[in-house]
Amino acid sequence: MLLASCATPGPPPVPKQSMFLVIPDSEGKVGQITVTNRTGTQVLDQPRQASTVQSADDAPSPPSTLEETEIKRIFGEALAAQPASPARFILYFKDDSEELTPDSEVLLREVFRTMRDRGALDISVIGHTDTIGTREYNYQLSLRRARRVADLLAKQGVDRNILDIESHGEDNLLIKTGDQVREPRNRRVEITVW
């Protein structure tokens, strides 16, 4: 070690180190992470708080605050590649029917818009029912609902290959109820646009 440092004159090289840092999310909230190895642990929960670690044998450094410009310099490329989070919609249906409620007819237009704006790569369509009727009947009913929505999306030019259709029947209630309960909020199709 001594010899090595004697042999390199001039400014010392920047030591290689790993860095961990929390930043506010899109809603401005700062979460919390812990950075741990066998020699120590640090909690980061303030905006732009960072801890650096030289090696697995060195404890994580106490938190320090990083400048925006530094964050951009080091992480700019990773941040630029960040995808948008998936968009989710819930469409509701008339009682015992695969016909959309008027409100949901309107919302459907927003679904179309979102698909186009994002260049959707995958769309999941999951049908649900309330608990009126048998489990098997409801499985078929929610399948019809999901297929109906899929047809409407396909009519708008969505490639059927990116449509993922599922039926959950009465097994995945949005509003928990007992059996044989009419509940409009459970009669739905959930759409996720990726």
Next chain:
Amino acid sequence: MRALPVVAVTMVLVLVLFGAIAGASSPIGLVKVTEGMATVQRGNETLPASLGLALQEGDVLRTGVDGRMGVVLRDDTRLSLGPESEIRIDRFLFAPAKGHLALVVKMARGVMAFVSGNIAKLSHDAVRVETPVAIVGVRGTQFLVKVETQ
């Protein structure tokens, strides 16, 4: 007694069906942003990280000098890599109804931006990023990691 074989056959059928659903390595997410040299290694196979490529547990995501990649996982976790980076999605379990929740990302090198999703929201100890020098426990939500080893 006569009913027994029917029950048995039904049970086998149910098991086979469930097996088919569980066994089909269902996608855990997909590639949403890709630029320059970006690949996904699955077993011995290396695939170009094309838009919309479905990801599976165990996939290794790599970027080259000019590469970038952004992926979304099924629980809404978003991971993005800058150049010369490598991560492995070691474990992904998202079955909230059964309480099965886990996400382990192993990061070998490079830079990553991480926005946690529903797994972190539902379970405080389920999400972790392992690097050669330290392990990150994730409560949420957005954080950055640079791995640079000696």
